[in-house]
Amino acid sequence: MVPFKISLVRRLIGWPAPCMKSLSLYLIALLTLLSAPITAQSKKGWTYLFDGKSTEALRGYKMTTFPSSAWRVEDGALMAIPNVPNIDLVTKQPYKNFELTFDWKVSKAGNSGIFYYVVEDAVSESGNGNSPNWLDNFEMQLLDDIDFNDKAPIRSAGSLYDLIIPTNKQLKPVGQYNQARLLVNNNHVEHWLNGRKVVSYDINSDDLNRRIAQSKYKENPKFGQSTNGLIMIQHHGQQVWFKNIRVRSL
Known part of the structure; x- marks a missing residue:
């Protein structure tokens, strides 16, 4: 023509x-x-935290740089290096109301998680497998449900860790990528896995406060108290891979 x-x-x-x-x-x-496709700054306000190449939007917990000793880019994926001192990744800016989407997979018996409203006030890592803020902040659990040693449903993949069991879940086999979505908007939170909503809750609701009072967090008055903060990707000591990590403020 x-x-x-x-x-x-x-x-x-x-x-x-x-x-x-x-x-x-x-x-x-x-x-x-x-x-031409839009990459770093997507339409409708989306920003890539990891686009398959650049790690510029992320840094190590309480660090100014990206922790290449604990994470590396491999075949277009962001991979946690196993058997090294664990260093979690955090965003360079805080988010209050946001939508986060990403693809993830874990190795056999692998474990990771996404935390939000993180404030970097922990002195140091608690040891291999324990993130510095894991007792302070809400976590969307990422896990090999089959071979990880803790098989409690309330700490399974997609759960609000130790607080809400995921429902309606269809998890891909280990070695295949799952699609995840975390929505946090005006105290309402949703966890999505592979196109299915698996967890929904409201911060400061009577139901959630009751669950906290019956959980391992009950002795920590700081738990869930921050109302704004960083998004954190957990390094739990095992291999885990992430692709297409995008976020937008709401």
């Missing part, structure tokens, strides 16, 4: 062929530019 239209214009306005060739090249370049 483009050559036909260009030739028609040339006949109508009398431009010589060389000029029309330049115009054709310009139009092709313009169409290519307009059709």
Whole structure:
């Protein structure tokens, strides 16, 4: 269609062929530019925290740089390196109301999690497998439900860790990527796995406060008290992979 239209214009306005060739090249370049995909800053306010290459949007917990001793980019995925001192990743800016989407998979018996409203006030890591803020903040659990040694449903993949058991869950086998979505908006929170909502709760609701009072968090008055903060990706000591990590403020 483009050559036909260009030739028609040339006949109508009398431009010589060389000029029309330049115009054709310009139009092709313009169409290519307009059709190029948007990456770092997506439409509708989405921002990539990890796009398969760059780790610029993330840093280590209480660090100013990315912890390459604990994480690396491998085949377009962000991978936690096993058998090294664990260092969690945090966003460089805080989020209050947000939507987070990502793909994840774990190794056999692998464990990880997504925390939110994190404030970097812990002195140091508590040891391999324990994130510095795990007793202070809500966590969306990421897990191999089959082979991890703790098989309690309330701490299974997709759960609000130690507080709410996920329902309606269809988890992919170990080695395959799951799609996840974490929605936090005006104290309402939803966990999604592979297109299914598996957990829903309201911060400061009577139901959630009752659950906290019956959990391992009951001795910690700081638990769940922050109302704004960083998003944190847990390094639990095992291999875990992430792709297409995107966030947008609501």
